[in-house]
Amino acid sequence: xxFYSGKLSLGKYTDTDNFIFVNDFGYCxxxxxxxxxxEGGRLDYQLIYVKYGTLTIHEKNQKHKLTAxxxxxxxPTEPQIYSIDGENTTHYWILFTGTAVKRMLxxxxxxxxxxxxxPEFEHFCRSLxxxxxxxxxxxxxxxxxxxxxxxxxxxxxxxxNEKSNTELSKLRPAIEIMKSECHIQRSNDExxxxxxxxxFYFIKLFKxxxxxxxxxxxxxxxxxxxxxxLLNTNSSINEIAKLCGFEDALYFSKxxxxxxxxxxxxxxxxxxxx
Numbered sequence: 169x170x171f172y173s174g175k176l177s178l179g180k181y182t183d184t185d186n187f188i189f190v191n192d193f194g195y196c197x198x199x200x201x202x203x204x205x206x207e208g209g210r211l212d213y214q215l216i217y218v219k220y221g222t223l224t225i226h227e228k229n230q231k232h233k234l235t236a237x238x239x240x241x242x243x244p245t246e247p248q249i250y251s252i253d254g255e256n257t258t259h260y261w262i263l264f265t266g267t268a269v270k271r272m273l274x275x276x277x278x279x280x281x282x283x284x285x286x287p288e289f290e291h292f293c294r295s296l297x298x299x300x301x302x303x304x305x306x307x308x309x310x311x312x313x314x315x316x317x318x319x320x321x322x323x324x325x326x327x328x329n330e331k332s333n334t335e336l337s338k339l340r341p342a343i344e345i346m347k348s349e350c351h352i353q354r355s356n357d358e359x360x361x362x363x364x365x366x367x368f369y370f371i372k373l374f375k376x377x378x379x380x381x382x383x384x385x386x387x388x389x390x391x392x393x394x395x396x397x398l399l400n401t402n403s404s405i406n407e408i409a410k411l412c413g414f415e416d417a418l419y420f421s422k423x424x425x426x427x428x429x430x431x432x433x434x435x436x437x438x439x440x441x442x
Contacts, residue, residue: 188266190311195260195293199252206248212265213273214242215318216250217289221257225250225279229400231392232279234259239289239322240280241273253439254429260293264315272319275326282379283325288318335377338363342370346382350389351413356382391427394420398436405432 191212196202199221216223218234225232225240226249234240242248244265292314336343342359359382360370374382390412397408409420425431430438 186266186312187268188272188312188315189264190308190315191263191265193260193262193293193296193311195258195290197258198256199258200254200256202252202257204248204250209242209245209248210263211244212263213244213269214248215262215264215289215322216240216242217260217283217286219258219260219286219290221252221255221259223250223252223257223259227279229396231395233388233392234280237282237284237286238280239283239286241276243273251439253435260289262289262292262315262318272316275323277326281322281325283322286318286321288314288321292318335373338365339370339374339377342374342382343378346386347389350386350393351411353383353386353413387423387427391424394424394432395428395435398432399439408432 216234217239218236220236223234225234227247232240292311296311296314341362345354345362346359356367356371360367363370365373371382374380374385378385380388394408394412397403397411401408403411405421406417409415409417412420414420414423421431421433424435428435
């Protein structure tokens with residue numbers, strides 16, 4: 169487990185005369201347990217990139233999982249409540265501000281985007297600190313320029329994501345019923361039929377746009393639902409298992425532990441902070 173902070177928070181936290189300004193950056197490596205709670209957020213912007221593992225964002229009794237290759241953005245004063253629960257996770261972060269930042273990030277309409285491998289982000293947080301510490305005259309320009317490149321790459325992926333909306337609209341009937349009735353796992357044939365697509369094309373389109381096979385997406389939905397029930401209700405493990413489509417509570421517990429890294433009972437005990 170390793171934590172590193174680059175500039176040691178010596179930057180300017182609110183908009184300055186600078187076009188863009190890096191306040192701080194760093195990474196948390198191989199963390200299996202972490203909880204960050206800033207209910208009032210920060211005064212600057214924060215980008216987080218998950219290299220591997222899972223980082224969970226808690227928002228109004230909802231959970232948003234960031235997995236390997238995901239990038240998320242927190243804007244100034246947005247609540248920042250996120251955790252790592254049991255799975256070895258490495259993530260990188262950059263804090264920044266500036267007069268042009270709000271406009272530059274106008275494309276960021278989702279909580280997160282899936283970028284995949286992001287060596288530029290890793291290099292920024294792992295390597296550029298040495299150039300900053302060397303106190304070269306160009307150090308700030310180097311950091312600011314590299315950050316603009318990172319933002320531009322995320323924008324490219326966001327635009328590609330927008331173009332895929334046409335394909336997503338074809339999948340919407342299946343996705344909506346999967347979300348509303350995740351406890352009823354329908355076959356790929358049935359889901360494809362709802363979309364008016366062949367089974368083969370449906371599965372291909374689903375993997376391309378969602379990043380998971382339909383059965384994997386079902387698992388994610390069920391685990392998200394069960395974890396929310398564990399945190400926000402007093403229902404027993406047996407009751408939650410049935411609500412999530414499991415007749416056998418023991419089988420549910422095994423599936424939950426495999427996905428979340430801990431049993432439902434331990435998860436509820438360790439995450440009673442909300």
